[in-house]
Amino acid sequence: MDKDELLKIWREHKGKICGLALGLLFGLAVAALGLGKTLFIAFCMLIGYFIGRHLDSGQGWSEWWKHISRRRW
Numbered sequence: 001m002d003k004d005e006l007l008k009i010w011r012e013h014k015g016k017i018c019g020l021a022l023g024l025l026f027g028l029a030v031a032a033l034g035l036g037k038t039l040f041i042a043f044c045m046l047i048g049y050f051i052g053r054h055l056d057s058g059q060g061w062s063e064w065w066k067h068i069s070r071r072r073w
Helices: 003-033 035-056 061-069
Strands: none
Touching (some): 003 035
């Protein structure tokens, strides 16, 4: 296979490829660490993702904290 064929496969199936890779990593983590530790790590990564996404939007820490600490009811 040449580079163009691999790029075509990637463009057509990138969701499946990424999903397969994430599933493999999750399975290996569960096998090595156990389900509880793996879920805790995944939860921490999710929190980090949301914080990073908020900061990438151009808002600073103070705006992030106001967003998190405001009452929602």
